[in-house]
Amino acid sequence: MRKLLMSLLMVGSLLAAGIGNAVADDASAPAAASAPAASAPADTAASAPADASAAAAAAPAAPTAPFSVDSSKISSGDTAWMLTSTALVLFMTIPGLALFYGGMVRKKNVLAIVMQSFAITCVITVIWTVIGYSLAFTPGNAFVGGFSRVFLSGMNYIKGDKATTLTVSHLAQTIPESVYFVYQLTFAIITPALITGAFADRMKFSSMLVFMSLWSIIVYSPIAHMVWEPTGWLASAGILDFAGGTVVHINAGIAALVCALVLGKRVGYGKDVMAPHNLVLTMIGASMLWVGWFGFNAGSAVAADGRAGFAMLTTQIATAMAALGWMFAEWIAKGKPSVLGIASGAVAGLVAITPASGFVGVAGALIIGLLAGVICFWSATWLKHKLGYDDSLDAFGVHCVGGIVGALLTGVFAVKDISGLDASVLLQFKGVMTTVIYSGVVSFILLKIIDMVMGLRVTEEEEREGLDVILHGEHVE
Template sequence: MKRLLASLLLVGTLGFTGLALSEEPAAAPAATTEAAPAAPEAAAPAEAAPAPAAEPAPAPAAEAPKLDTGNTAWMLTSTALVLLMTVPGLALFYGGMVRKKNVLATMMQSFAITAMISVLWMVVGYSLAFDTTGMEKGVTNFNSFFGSLSKAFLAGMGKDSLTGTIPESVFMTFQMTFAIITPALITGAFADRMKFSAMMWFMALWSLLIYAPIAHMVWSGDGGFMWDMGVLDFAGGTVVHINAGVAGLVAALVLGPRIGYGKDALMPHNLTLTIMGAAMLWVGWFGFNAGSAVAADGRAGMAMAVTQIATAAAALSWMFAEWFSKGKPSVLGIASGAVAGLVAITPASGFVDPTGALIIGLVAGVACFWGATSLKHMMKYDDSLDAFGVHGIGGIVGALLTGFFAVEAIGGTAGGMGQFLIQLKGTVITIAFTAIGTYIILKVLDMVIGLRVSEEEEREGLDIALHGERVE
C-alpha cells in the first residue's frame, strides 16, 4: 500500500469579535427603555433581521511535501546499486561470454555507454522522459508520447527541489542509471561485429528517440499514453527489458550473423567473469526493483522479497530444463536463468505477492531457456549473448503475468483478464514502436557510416582492430 504523505494541518477555529460596550454601562438600559416605544419601526427590523450566517471554514490545505531522510538514504543507495549493475556487473557478465579477442571491446561498450548516456540524460534525456508540461489525464496529445524541453540541462532543479519526498537530483540520477543500462543490454545482441563509432551513434540516437519516449509513455504520470491505459510496469519490464530485447533482435537481424556462426564453436572465454557479473546483477537488482518504490516502505520490502524469490526460481527452472535437454547443467545456464528471473519480476515487483513471484520465476526460466536455444536456432538469427532471448522474452513473460498476478492490496490494482489484456496491449505497442524505430536508426546509420567492421577486423578481433589493445 502506498505510504501516506504528511498529515493535514488543522486550521484554527474562527473567532468573532463582540459588540463594543459603552463607556457608561449604567445609562445604557435607561436610554434603551425610553427609545424603544418611540421607535417601533426601527426596532422591528432589528428583531426580524436573521442572524448573519457564519462563514464556512476554509478547506484544510494539504501540507507541502517535505524531505524524508529515510527515503532519501534508500534512494541514494539504490542509485549506486543500479549503476553497479552496468559497471562493472554487465561489463563482466558480457565480457566473460565473448571470445578472448573481443573481451576488451565488449567491456568498453558498457563503460562508454555509461559515460555518454550520463551526459545526454543531463542535457535532454531527463526532460524528454519526465517533463510533464502539457499533459492532462485522459487527454492524448504530443506530450503523451514525448516530454517537452523545459527540463533540458536540468533547468529549474535546485538543491531543495523535491520529487515526492526525495531530492529531484536523486530521482533524476536514479532514472539516469536506468537510461544507462537499457542501451548497454542491447550490445549483447551484436557482440563481436559492430563498429565502435556506429555503436556510439546508435546508442545516442536510440536513447533519445526510443528509450525516452517509452519511459515517458509508461512512467510520466497522468497524460502519459500507456500510463493512462493502465499499463503496469513497476521497474522496467516494458521500458527497459522488452525495449532493449526487441532492439537487440532488430540489430542482430540487420547486422547479420558473426563469421563462423553455426559452423565454428564460438565459446565463452572466461565464465568466471560471467558468474561474477551475474552475481553483481543479482545484488544490484534490489536497487532496481525495490528502489522503484521511491521510498523505504513496505512496498519496497515486498519488491525486494519477490525479486529474490523469482530470481531463485528462474535459476532453478533454467538449470533443470537444461539438465533435462542436454544431460548436464551449466554455469552459464544457471547464471542466465537468474538474470531471466530478475528480468521477469521487474515489471511485477511492486504488484505481486511471493506466490505470484514464484510462478513468474519458474515460467521465465523455462521460457527464456527456450528463447535462447530453440527459438534462436529455429529463426536462424545470431543474438550473440541472448539479449532478446533473456531480456525480450523475459520482459514479455513478466509484463503479461503481472496482469494475472497483481494484488490490489500491494499495488492498488487487482490482476485478472482485463488487466492482462491491458498488459498485452502495452507490450504490443512497445514492441512495434521499438522495432520500427530501431530499424530506421540502424538503416540510416548503415547508409551514412556503416555498421559492421570489415571481415579482416572481425577475424583479428575487435580488441586490436578497434582499440589497439589485447588481453594477454
C-alpha cells in the first residue's frame, strides 16, 4: 500500500506541475475573443515608430482561443473534407495498424496485439474528451494548454429560431470545433498505439492501459501543444511540423525504445524463430495505412485547398520512393526483396514525409522518401543488432528514425513559396531533441512507477504460452 501511495503521489506531482502553470496562466490571461477579428489594411510604410505602435495597438488581435460563429461562416467543402480525413485517420489504427502489427507477431500473440490497438482507441477517446484536447489545443502557457475545454466545456452547437451558432477552434476557423476535436483525437489515438509494436509479446494488458493513459496526458498533449499551438514553445520558435513528425512519430518512437529497454528482451530472442505468422495481414494493414495517411497529411491542411492537394502529392511520391529504397537496400544486402521489407519501407516513407508534406516540393519528396527507406532499413537491421535491444516490430527503427529523417530534411527542402515560412535545420534539430528528451525521460519515469506498483511484464511461462490465451482467454485456430 505504501508503494502504491508513493507512486500515485509521484504521478500526481507530474500532473500538478503542468496543470499549476496552466491554471496560473489562465487566471492572468485576458478573455478569449468571441468572434474572429477582421484584419486591418496594412500601410505601405510606417511613418514613425510611435505611429506603428499606435496602429498595432488599435488593430484587433487574431483569435487565440476557440470562439462562437454563425453557421453561415462554416465552409461546407472544408468540413466535408475534414470529416473524410477523420475517418481515414481512424481507419489507420483500427483496423490498419492492428492488422499491420498483427501479421508480424507470432500466432499465439495476434489477438493480444490487435486488442491493444482497439482498447487504446477506446481509452484515449475518453481521455481526450475529459482533458487531453484541452491540454493540447487551448491557451495556457508555452508548454501545456489550459482547462477551458475540460469535458469539452464550452464546445457547442445551438440551433436557434433565426440562426444557428457553433464553436470553432482558433486553429481551424472554417470547420466546426467538434470536427476539429475528433480529427485531432484520431492523432491522439494512433500515437500511443504505435508504441505497442516495441513491447509486443511480453507486456501485461493492465499495465499497458495505465501507461498509455498517463502517457497520453503527460507526454502527448504537452508535445502537441508545444508544436501546434501558435503560442507553444516550439511553434513560436519556428519549428515546422505539418502533420506530426515530432508530435506523433518521434514522440511514439522514442517512447517505444524506452519501453523495449525497460521491459527487456523477449524470452528466446536471438535463439528461437520469431518469424511473422501472416504477412498477408501485414500487407493489408500497410495498404490501409497508406490510404489512411492521405487523411493524416492532406487533412492537416484543415481545408479542401491546394495545400491539401500538394500534401497528398508529396505523400504518395515519398512513400513509393521509400518502399523502393528499402526494397533495393534489402535486395543488395540479403539477396532477395521481401514482402515485409517493401511494406516497412512504405511506412517509413509515410513517417518521414509527415512533417514535410505541406512544405516541400516534388524533389524534396523524392529525396526524403529515398533516404527514409534506406536509413530505416539500416536502423531496423544493423543498428538494432549492433545495440542489442529488442524492439519487437521496429517501432523505434521506423517511426523515431524515420521521423527524425523527415523532421531534419524539412529544414533542408522546405520551399518558402509553398510553406510561406523560413526553414532551418538547427531549429528542426531543436524540435527533435526536445521531443526525444522529454518523451524519453517521462516515459522512463512512468514505466518505472508502473513496474513498482503493478509490474510491467508477464511471467516467462505466460510469455511462452502466449498472451492470447493468458491475457484474453482466446486463441486463433
